[in-house]
Amino acid sequence: MTSARSQQTSTDTTTPAGGSQPPVTTPPVAEARPVAREHHGHTYSDDFDWLRDKGSDEVIAHLTAENAYTDAVTADQDPLRKAIFAEIKAHTVETDLSVPARKDGWWYFSRTEEGQQYTVQCRVRAADTGDRLADWTPPVIEPGVPVDGEQVILDGNAEAEGQPFFSLGGLAVSRDGNLMAYAVDHAGDERFTLRLRDLRTGQELADEIPDVSYGIVFDATGTRVFYTVPDDSWRPYRILAHTLGTSVEEDRLLFQEDDPGMWSGFGLSADRTELLVSVGNSEVAETLALDLPETVDEPLGELRMLVSRDLGLLHGVDPVTLDGQRHYVIVHNKDFTAEDEENAPTPAPNNMVSLAARETVTDPRFWRTVVAHSDTVKVDGAAVTATHLALGVRRETTPRTLILPLAGLGTGDQADPVEPDFSEELYSCELAGAPFESPFLRLAYSSWVTPSQVLDYDVARGALHLRRQVEVPGYDPDQYLVERWWAPAESTDRRVAIPLTVIRRRETEWDGSNPCVVYGYGSYEMSMDPGLSVARLSLLDRGVVYVVAHVRGGGELGRGWYDDGKKLAKKNSFTDFVDATRFVAQSGWVDPDRIAAMGGSAGGLLMGGVLNLAPELYRACVAQVPFVDALTSILDPDLPLSALEWEEWGNPIEDPEVYRYMQEYTPYENVRAVDYPAVAAVTSLNDTRVLYVEPAKWVQELRRTVTSDQSAPLTAGGAPIVLKTEMDGGHGGASGRYRAWEDRAWDYAFLLTALGAADRR
Incomplete structure (x- = not known):
C-alpha cells in the first residue's frame, strides 16, 4: 500500500511547469507505484519496482538525477578524491610488465604504459637449448623497453578506442602460435564477441561469434575453437566447437545443461589432450571428458562421463599419466x-x-x-x-x-x-x-x-x-603492522571465534581515538585473503585502523565456516560482522563513534543487513554494487543467474521456510525508522550480477524511512544517502585502471570525510 508520506513526497518533486529541474541539492524521489508480490500466503507491496526498466527514459532520467544529487552532496570531497588518486598513482609504477610465462615456443607477457588505461599483450620467441632450467627461466624484460623480436598481439587501448567500456573474456593462442582467439565486451554486461586474428599478418579472420561467455581454447590442430554460450539469464549452459572458416550455424553442440541451477564450463587437461567439461553449483558437480584429435583429419568424438552428479559430489578432476596409464586426480568431498x-x-x-x-x-x-x-x-x-x-x-x-x-x-x-x-x-x-x-x-x-x-x-x-x-614507490612495509584478532560471536554462540585481520600504521597509539573501517564479504565460500592494496594505504596513512572481518559464509575456516553462513544460517554473516564491530569498538584502539563499514556485491548484502541490525555502530557505509533486494531477485528465475543462487540462499519459490527466513533479513524490506549512518550505494547500469535496480530501490526506501538527518553535510555530522551509478560499467565498475583508481578514491573520500579523517598523519 502506498503511504501518505510517499504520495506527498512524490507530489513535492514533480517537475515544475516549463520543464525546469529541481535543485540538485534536493534528493530525487521516485514516485511510489505499488506492485504486489504474493508468495506462501504473504503479500509484499513494492513501491519502486518500476525502476528496473532500464530501457525507460524516465528511469534513465531518475538515475541521472541521482548522480547529479550525489555530485552536489559530495562536491566538497573532490580535493580529497584528487589527493587519494594522486597517492595511488604515486605508489604505482605505471610503466610496468608481468613476468613472462612460457607456452609452446613463446614467452607471453603484458605491458602497461604510463597514461594508458589498459594492458598490452605481448610475446617473444623462446629458445630450446636442451637445458630445461635455462629454457624455462623467463627472460629479463625491462619496463618500457621493447625486446628484440617482441610482438604485440593485442593492445587493449586500441581495442577500447571509441568504446564506452572494454573487457576481455578470454584469450587463447593456437599451439603453433599462428592464431589468436579473443573475446571482447564493450558494454559491461559480460556478453562477449569472439574474434580470431592471424598473428603472422595481424589480420582479423572472418569468423566472429557474438554473445559468448567466458573461456576460449583451441584444440591441438588449431582448426577448432571451443566456447560457451549463456542463456537468457546469463547462465553458461551450452558448449560448442567452431571450425575455423565455417559459419556459426555449423558449430557443433558438444554439451547443453538444461537445469537452471547448474553452471557449465570447460578447460584443457594439463597435457592438452583432453577437454574437461565441468557442470555444477555450490553443492554438487559433474565432470565429462573429450579426447581431443591430434590431426586435422581426425573428427571430434563424444563426451564421456568421469564423475557423475548422481554421486552427489563436489569435486575437481585433473588428468595425469602414470607409468604409461591414464589416471585422474580427484579432489572431492565424500570418502x-x-x-x-x-x-x-x-x-x-x-x-x-x-x-x-x-x-x-x-x-x-x-x-x-x-x-x-x-x-x-x-x-x-x-x-x-x-x-x-x-x-x-x-x-x-x-x-x-x-x-x-x-x-x-x-x-x-x-x-x-x-x-x-x-x-x-x-x-x-x-x-x-x-x-x-x-x-x-x-x-x-x-x-x-x-x-x-x-x-x-x-x-x-x-x-x-x-x-x-x-614495486611500490614511496612505500615502507616496516611502517605498518598486521595482527590477527579473534572476536567472540556474542549474538549466536560465544564458542565461535570470528577471525579478524587488523592493519594499521605501526605508530598508531592505543588511545581510543582512531577512526576505523570494517570490511566484509561472507558468501559463496569466498575468502578475503592477504594482499597488499596500494589504495588502502590512503586510509592507513590517515590513521585509519582497517579491519577485515572474516565472517561466516566465507571459506577462511573451511567448508563448515561457509555452511554456517548460507541458506537458513545466512543471518550468522550479519551478526558476525556486528559482533566483530563491537569487539573492535571495545578494543581501545578505535573511537566507537568513528567506525565505517564497507562491502560489495554479496558484501553489499552484508552491509544492508548490518545497517538494519545495528545502524548505531557506524558513522558511514559504502555499499558497492549491493545485493540488497535479494528476495525479489531470487524469486525470479528469469533474472540473470537467479536460479543458480538457490544453492546459496535456498529456494524461496518452493520452500516457505526459506521465503520467511529471507524475508526477515533481505535489506530492502527491513529498513527501520531509526537513525542510520551516511550511506553511499555505488552501482553500474549494465551490471548483470547485481542489477542497478536493487540499490536504486534501496536508496529510495532508506530516504523515506530512516529518521537520521539527511540534509546536513557529512562534515557537519549529517547522514546523507546517495546513489552513484556508473552509466557505462559492469559488475566491477568502469573499465580501465585510472577509472578504477577514481572509483576507489571516491569510495574512500566518502568514508574519510564521514570519519573526520581527511588529513594525512
Whole structure:
C-alpha cells in the first residue's frame, strides 16, 4: 500500500511547469507505484519496482538525477578524491610488465604504459637449448623497453578506442602460435564477441561469434575453437566447437545443461589432450571428458562421463599419466573408502584427494586415497605437471601450496607433501601456473603488507626463485603492522571465534581515538585473503585502523565456516560482522563513534543487513554494487543467474521456510525508522550480477524511512544517502585502471570525510 508520506513526497518533486529541474541539492524521489508480490500466503507491496526498466527514459532520467544529487552532496570531497588518486598513482609504477610465462615456443607477457588505461599483450620467441632450467627461466624484460623480436598481439587501448567500456573474456593462442582467439565486451554486461586474428599478418579472420561467455581454447590442430554460450539469464549452459572458416550455424553442440541451477564450463587437461567439461553449483558437480584429435583429419568424438552428479559430489578432476596409464586426480568431498552395500560414504567437507584409473574412474569404490580428509586443512584444488602434483590448500585461514611427486602417487611409496617456507604469519601462497613440461611451478606470494611476488619453485631441488616483486614507490612495509584478532560471536554462540585481520600504521597509539573501517564479504565460500592494496594505504596513512572481518559464509575456516553462513544460517554473516564491530569498538584502539563499514556485491548484502541490525555502530557505509533486494531477485528465475543462487540462499519459490527466513533479513524490506549512518550505494547500469535496480530501490526506501538527518553535510555530522551509478560499467565498475583508481578514491573520500579523517598523519 502506498503511504501518505510517499504520495506527498512524490507530489513535492514533480517537475515544475516549463520543464525546469529541481535543485540538485534536493534528493530525487521516485514516485511510489505499488506492485504486489504474493508468495506462501504473504503479500509484499513494492513501491519502486518500476525502476528496473532500464530501457525507460524516465528511469534513465531518475538515475541521472541521482548522480547529479550525489555530485552536489559530495562536491566538497573532490580535493580529497584528487589527493587519494594522486597517492595511488604515486605508489604505482605505471610503466610496468608481468613476468613472462612460457607456452609452446613463446614467452607471453603484458605491458602497461604510463597514461594508458589498459594492458598490452605481448610475446617473444623462446629458445630450446636442451637445458630445461635455462629454457624455462623467463627472460629479463625491462619496463618500457621493447625486446628484440617482441610482438604485440593485442593492445587493449586500441581495442577500447571509441568504446564506452572494454573487457576481455578470454584469450587463447593456437599451439603453433599462428592464431589468436579473443573475446571482447564493450558494454559491461559480460556478453562477449569472439574474434580470431592471424598473428603472422595481424589480420582479423572472418569468423566472429557474438554473445559468448567466458573461456576460449583451441584444440591441438588449431582448426577448432571451443566456447560457451549463456542463456537468457546469463547462465553458461551450452558448449560448442567452431571450425575455423565455417559459419556459426555449423558449430557443433558438444554439451547443453538444461537445469537452471547448474553452471557449465570447460578447460584443457594439463597435457592438452583432453577437454574437461565441468557442470555444477555450490553443492554438487559433474565432470565429462573429450579426447581431443591430434590431426586435422581426425573428427571430434563424444563426451564421456568421469564423475557423475548422481554421486552427489563436489569435486575437481585433473588428468595425469602414470607409468604409461591414464589416471585422474580427484579432489572431492565424500570418502568412499569405507563404503559397502550398507554404508553411505563418509562426509569429507574439507575435501580429500584420490587417484582413479581411466577404466574405473566412474566407480569411486576403486579410487585410491592420495591425501586423506582433515578437519583443519581444506583442499581447494589441484594441478599437475609431467612430474608433480600441486595442491592448493587453506590452513589457519590462509591459502598455501603443497607439492608432491607423481612417482608413487596413491601407493605405499608416496612421498610426503612439501610446502615452501615463508617468514610471515598471515600470507597467501597460491599456484599461479603449472606448465606441463616446466621444471618450475609458478607461485604468487602476497601478504597484507608485502607487495605481490612472482616465484618459480624448482620442484626437483625445492628452491624458490624470485622472478619479480611489485614495486611500490614511496612505500615502507616496516611502517605498518598486521595482527590477527579473534572476536567472540556474542549474538549466536560465544564458542565461535570470528577471525579478524587488523592493519594499521605501526605508530598508531592505543588511545581510543582512531577512526576505523570494517570490511566484509561472507558468501559463496569466498575468502578475503592477504594482499597488499596500494589504495588502502590512503586510509592507513590517515590513521585509519582497517579491519577485515572474516565472517561466516566465507571459506577462511573451511567448508563448515561457509555452511554456517548460507541458506537458513545466512543471518550468522550479519551478526558476525556486528559482533566483530563491537569487539573492535571495545578494543581501545578505535573511537566507537568513528567506525565505517564497507562491502560489495554479496558484501553489499552484508552491509544492508548490518545497517538494519545495528545502524548505531557506524558513522558511514559504502555499499558497492549491493545485493540488497535479494528476495525479489531470487524469486525470479528469469533474472540473470537467479536460479543458480538457490544453492546459496535456498529456494524461496518452493520452500516457505526459506521465503520467511529471507524475508526477515533481505535489506530492502527491513529498513527501520531509526537513525542510520551516511550511506553511499555505488552501482553500474549494465551490471548483470547485481542489477542497478536493487540499490536504486534501496536508496529510495532508506530516504523515506530512516529518521537520521539527511540534509546536513557529512562534515557537519549529517547522514546523507546517495546513489552513484556508473552509466557505462559492469559488475566491477568502469573499465580501465585510472577509472578504477577514481572509483576507489571516491569510495574512500566518502568514508574519510564521514570519519573526520581527511588529513594525512
